[in-house]
Amino acid sequence: MPDNGIWNPNRRSTNRLVACSDGECWACRERSHACGSTPQVCERRREVPAPWRSVPFLRTGQRPRAAYLSLSGTATHLLSPVDTYQQRPALDPDNAQPGNGEFPRITGRIQDVKTDPFRLDGLSALVTGATGDIGQAIARALARQGASITLLARSVDRLEALAASMEDDGAVVQTAACDVTDIEQVSTTAERVQSETGGLDIIINNAGGARFLANPLDINLSGWKKTIDLNLTSPFTVATAFGKSMVERGSGSIVNVGSVSGLRHLPGMTAYSAAKGGLYSLTRALAREWAHQGVRVNAVAPGYIDTSGWDAFDKAEVEESAGLKIPLGRWANPAEVAEPVVFLSSPAASYITGSILVVDGGMLS
Known part of the structure; x- marks a missing residue:
């Protein structure tokens, strides 16, 4: 040597x-x-x-x-x-300081282990696109954990029917009819909800969807803009309008509902994939911008979900055309998306922000 x-x-x-x-x-x-x-x-x-x-x-x-x-x-x-x-x-x-050879004292919010970290008692949550299959599942799951719910969608009749059903189950619910692609409506509704609730603690940006399937050469600018407005612009306007009080107060959680198509393109969904990919970038950007204000921002990326929107399609043909197989061998039900959303909204996820939680049965693995 x-x-x-x-x-x-x-x-x-x-x-x-x-x-x-x-x-x-x-x-x-x-x-x-x-x-x-x-x-x-x-x-x-x-x-x-x-x-x-x-x-x-x-x-x-x-x-x-x-x-x-x-x-x-x-x-x-x-x-x-x-x-x-x-x-x-x-x-x-108690007196340790960073760099003096002792362990620094931990400061900040620490979860009380005596309480259930998944409970949302005393918290107020907003769910956009609330009358859809996934929106309903999310609203009900949040309510079961003790949150009071503001249901937001365009149809007044469907909102009232859902609210009545949830109230029968013991939930505390109010409704807000609003088109999330209309910036003025979003701003006005945010002021009203803020006044009625005293400020939101949780925002679920669930409104969205693929308006059409088309080859990129066949997409017109109008269709492109509508898809981007619904799936990318509206989550931004909702987060900033309804989330302003969170930032000022110094606490809150925002969860954006995306799609695996924002991580891997699915045939015919160019505009939708671009919008959901942008939504994930927005999620990370807001998470960094608002972390110091105590506001967490995360997203879920669902795979194929068995909702009424797919009733007219053959699921096997859909999977084959996408070139993706589901290792778990089945499509998810809406509740299997709702529970991860509840987790990210809850104190159990208090140290998670800027994350994209994939809920796809292993499609992207």
Whole structure:
């Protein structure tokens, strides 16, 4: 083995740090060597390598004898061959400061383990596209966890029917008729909901959908804009209009409902795929922008969901045309999308933001 200034296992059987012969190496200047009271001195002067290379090797069962290293990579002090851990000062978590050798005190929001972290009692949630199959499942799942729900959709009749059904199950519900692609309606509705609820805690951007299937060469600009407005622009306007109070208050959760087509293109869905891909970028952008205000922003990416919109299609043909098989062997039901949405909305996900949770039965695996 080359004589390179570190412990040489062929020279001696003990862990010894080789120092220079004239007392000018970093170990000599510290006046204490890792080898103990009698340092092994080299036969000729040579430079001792950087401190992190000068730490003696450890054999199985041996206690560490290494130098403490500062963040800059230089040795702060060396220890004699005794148990390193016994030499450390007692930790004082209440007064520890970063960089002083003690563990820094953790600050911030910590979940009370005595409570159910999935419960949403006392929280107010908004669900857009609430009258669709997935929207209904999400609204009901949130209500079961104790949240009061604001149902938002375009059809007043369908909203009232859903609200009545949920109230029969014991949910606290109110409705708001609004077209999420109309910016003025969104702004006006946000002010009213803010006044009635005292401020939202959860926003579920669920409104969306593929308006058509077409070859890119056959897509006209009007169809493109409508798809982008519904699936990308409206989540932004809803998040900013309804989420303003969250940012000002310093807490809240937003979950955007996307699609696996935003991660992998499905045939005929060029505009829809582009919109959902943009939605994921928006999710990450808002998560970074609002993290310091305590607002979390995440998304789910569902695969094929067995909703009424697919009733006229043959599911096997749909899968074959997409070139994707589902390892779990079936389509999901709306509740299997709703539960991940509830999780991301809840305190159980308090350290998750900017994430895209794929719910696809393994399609993209």
